[in-house]
Amino acid sequence: MAWYHTYFKGLPQRAWKLHQDEEYTEYEVDFLRDVLEIKPDSQVLDVLSGYGRHALPLSEDGCELTCIDISPEYCNELQAVVKKRNLPIQVVCTDILEYEFPNGFYDSAYCFGNSFSFFPRAEMQLFISKTAHAIKTGGHFAVHTENLAESILPNFQTRNWMPVKDDIIYLAENEYRPELGCIEAEQTFISGKEKITHTVRQHIYTLSELTFMFENAGLQVVGTFGNLEADPFVLGDEQLYMVARKL
Structure with a gap:
């Protein structure tokens, strides 16, 4: 079983949510509206959606969203908000690699939140192909990642830590595994007497x-952009926003 099947619950999940910047999320949502050409009647797919920080504001534009994530905690949280606010969002809690998408149903899709690097090569190709299969011809797929080789490797850190809100501390011991093309990290979250x-x-x-x-x-x-201002991505940029069109 892959690590992400059990990671997103409890303290790590709370730390991830608290680390998000609401203002920056608003900028990302505006970016998605633009590059995905979202209209009030659009069918939009949010893959690895988390608690819906992008989907919720997009749904208020009148488009319909399908949100897929593997975390029951995130999906339950999002479903509660959807029900309370009567929003046009369908929440699907499953492993995206096992989900069968309808062919050419969605006008566009996106995968934001730095979760685009969970999969090794063969599974990554499957993930991209499944998402492409679900998009209409001419529709767009936008992704975001902070784990591109051109971003990570020039200034690779074997150790890092940072404080998170609510007195949570995050620490990481990182090892780059060139034979696997991955970073293997031991991540520790500490809050009071709790340590995971x-x-x-x-x-x-x-x-x-x-x-x-x-x-x-x-x-x-x-x-391929290095920021939300759509400046072209260059070596050393800390993140990548990439947009593709279904042929």
């Missing part, structure tokens, strides 16, 4: 590799 440690693998791809996988799935990459 997980070993995770973040798979590191070059931009060229991702472009190849997208093209292999019938997606033409139309933009």
Whole structure:
């Protein structure tokens, strides 16, 4: 069983949510509205959606969303908000690699939140191909990652830590495994007397590799950006926003 099947619950999940910047999320949502050409009647797919920080504001535009995530805690939280506010969001709690998408149903799709590096090579190709299969011809797929090789490797850190809100401390011991193309990390979360440690693998791809996988799935990459201002991605940029069109 892959690490992400059991990671997103309890303290790590709370730390991830508290670490998010609401203002920056609003900028990302505006970016998605633009690059995905979202209209009030659009059918939009949010893959690895978490607690719906992008889907919730997008649903208020009148489009319909399908949100897929593997975490029951996140899905239950999102479902409660959807029910309370009567929003046009369908929540699917499952492993996306096992889910059968309808062919060409969605106008667009996105995967934001730095979860685009969970999968090793063969599974990553399957993930991209499944998502492409679900999008209509001419529709767009946008992804975000902070784990591109050109971002991580120039300034690779074997150890790092940071405080999180609510007195949570995050620590990581990182080892780059070149034979696997991944970072194997021991992540520790501490809050008062509570301490949780997980070993995770973040798979590191070059931009060229991702472009190849997208093209292999019938997606033409139309933009690679280093920020939400749509400046072209260059070596050393801390994150990548990539947009592709279904051929």
